[in-house]
Amino acid sequence: TDFRDIERTAAQGDERSILALESRAYIIAQYIAKFVVTLQGVDYITFCGGIGENGIEERERICNYLECFGVKLDYEKNQIRGEEILISTEDSLGIPLLIVKSIFVPIGTSVSLAIL
Secondary structure (H helix, E strand, O other): OOHHHHHHHHHOOOHHHHHHHHHHHHHHHHHHHHHHHHOOOOOOEEEOHHHHHHOHHHHHHHHHHOHHHOOOEOOOHHHOOOOOEEOEOOOOOOOOEEEOOOOOOOOOOOOOOOOO
8 A cells, every 4th residue: 555545535435544643743743852852952853765755644643743842834835745844833833844955865775864
């Protein structure tokens, strides 16, 4: 199953697909939170690859879980596709959110590393 199939059926109201999307966003947010705590803060949260280019709804779901860090998503800017752009609000007190076209270090298929 392609992930777009899950997104499509979730948009049609399928409860299992909605749960799958929410679970994935929750797990990604947990990893981000672990990095923030371990590193004692971060300068940016970046979205790249599929989530960065086309994952409007997924970015929103992830950011909703990160509001406790002061992350505030600008919902209008989040609708933009294919641009490098700051998608956090101007009055965001937390970590800035950034969409980047590509940051990739070829170190393996399961790992990508961004250093800003």
